[in-house]
Amino acid sequence: MELFRLTIAEAAGLISKNELAPLALTESVIGRIGALDSRVGAYITVTKDIAMEQAGRLSAGSRGNNPLYGIPMAVKDNMCVKGVRTTCASKILENFIPPYESTVTNKLQEAGYCLTGKTNLDEFAMGSSTENSGFFTTKNPWDISRAPGGSSGGSAAAVAADMCIAAIGSDTGGSIRQPASFCGVVGLKPTYGLVSRFGLVAFASSLDQIGPITKTVEDAAIVLNAIAGGDNRDSTSVHDAIPDYTASLSGDLNSLNLHGLKVGIPEEYFIDGMDREVEAAVRAAIEEMKRLGAEVVSIKLPHTAYAVAAYYIIATSEASSNLARYDGVKYGMRAAGSDLIGTYMETRAKGFGQEVKRRIMLGTYALSSGYYDAYYKKAQQVRTLIKRDFDEVFKYVDVIATPTSPTTAFKIGEKADDPLQMYLSDIFTISVNLAGAPAISIPCGFDSGGLPVGFQLIGRHFGEATILKAAHAYERAAGWYKRRPSI
Ligand code: GLN
Numbered sequence: 001m002e003l004f005r006l007t008i009a010e011a012a013g014l015i016s017k018n019e020l021a022p023l024a025l026t027e028s029v030i031g032r033i034g035a036l037d038s039r040v041g042a043y044i045t046v047t048k049d050i051a052m053e054q055a056g057r058l059s060a061g062s063r064g065n066n067p068l069y070g071i072p073m074a075v076k077d078n079m080c081v082k083g084v085r086t087t088c089a090s091k092i093l094e095n096f097i098p099p100y101e102s103t104v105t106n107k108l109q110e111a112g113y114c115l116t117g118k119t120n121l122d123e124f125a126m127g128s129s130t131e132n133s134g135f136f137t138t139k140n141p142w143d144i145s146r147a148p149g150g151s152s153g154g155s156a157a158a159v160a161a162d163m164c165i166a167a168i169g170s171d172t173g174g175s176i177r178q179p180a181s182f183c184g185v186v187g188l189k190p191t192y193g194l195v196s197r198f199g200l201v202a203f204a205s206s207l208d209q210i211g212p213i214t215k216t217v218e219d220a221a222i223v224l225n226a227i228a229g230g231d232n233r234d235s236t237s238v239h240d241a242i243p244d245y246t247a248s249l250s251g252d253l254n255s256l257n258l259h260g261l262k263v264g265i266p267e268e269y270f271i272d273g274m275d276r277e278v279e280a281a282v283r284a285a286i287e288e289m290k291r292l293g294a295e296v297v298s299i300k301l302p303h304t305a306y307a308v309a310a311y312y313i314i315a316t317s318e319a320s321s322n323l324a325r326y327d328g329v330k331y332g333m334r335a336a337g338s339d340l341i342g343t344y345m346e347t348r349a350k351g352f353g354q355e356v357k358r359r360i361m362l363g364t365y366a367l368s369s370g371y372y373d374a375y376y377k378k379a380q381q382v383r384t385l386i387k388r389d390f391d392e393v394f395k396y397v398d399v400i401a402t403p404t405s406p407t408t409a410f411k412i413g414e415k416a417d418d419p420l421q422m423y424l425s426d427i428f429t430i431s432v433n434l435a436g437a438p439a440i441s442i443p444c445g446f447d448s449g450g451l452p453v454g455f456q457l458i459g460r461h462f463g464e465a466t467i468l469k470a471a472h473a474y475e476r477a478a479g480w481y482k483r484r485p486s487i
Contacts, residue, residue, distance in 0.1 A: 003028035012067035022070025026055035029072040042158035046117040069112035074164035077118035080199040089133040092351030102199020119154030146409040149179030156183040174429025177441035181404035181454025192436035193238040196231030204318035217472040221245035258292040264299035264397035281445035281453040313379035320363030404441040404454035443480040
């Protein structure tokens, strides 16, 4: 058996029966990375020694009832792991070694995960293809001439190519869901506040959320169980009791159904210019949900058209403020200038890439006195309207189903010179972050070129259990998750 192909649930089952040693599983995954990653480029840093050391320390007796015990996992390189280089795929943090641990990786460590490494991303998570990485572009395992999506492209590609059993990503405007869709895997963005952001390098703090990228919906529920929960070190995290997200997922194929579930289909998400094959696959998925017993109704989210514009004001404004801390003094790289101001300028000029600079300028402009009311304040007002659209619809539907992205994976280079085109790849995911709601992307078929299509289920705030249940029932009935790239 090729151990690296296992899901978390499968590996955990074997480990609990003492039929699989964590060390053997980690060795298999590390071997897979060695064999494939020179072609895919999913990892910025492979932490082989850490993974082997962690796996070697685990003993069958202390597993308890813990499904992440001995599971090799990858972490997007914008989350701090104490003592391990954390770059954000930026030259400015190229040699930054954090002296502290993020809450999410701390929780994973307590659960007994084995860290395989830190994955590639668009610099500071700004982008939709990993082409904005300050180091290299990750390739899509389904077709290495294509982008894996982004910004969590390294995590999604690593999961798709079995170079980890599961991974962690972050999502500010779609960065978990869009790469999951492009790479044919599952990606969950939790409700804002469900997962602590402590130790996640901030891009746009009111939008950023950490979540799992996995081979199956069940695995996403397992990881969410481990990482969700209030944290005194993140004042925006919510201290409510966390349900067991795996409890509602029935493993019995015959009992899977969606009776009683009301699914809304927003007219505004089936737009001109959307790839026909994507639309066909998503409509077929909706039919499948009907067959499973769901009631499907048409809904309206009237402010959808303003989401991308509002997002690019709010996200860039917050980024311009968050990225002010990189001055050559406190963190990472320093390029000396003739005086203090000169050092700031040199460091930022040399350390940041083009897209990051573009966003800092845009955000600084939007926040400047005289323009603040016209741009930032207006965008926040639009954000409220978008959130109200969702609140209104969720009075009578349980989930909203949409495509995750208007296209399947595009060619590397195809959109790299056209930021606006690139910004539009997140047209279906961005509103969810503005509203703070949870959403999951799951595979729903392939286009004629053999590239995966993803569809998105959006839930009420803290309605993760509902979207996971619906996604799981669909996934098992449709069976797309069984198809893997033949890289
Ligand atoms: N692609 C979007 C952007 O460039 C979203 C990125 C993200 O979710 N981190 O900002």
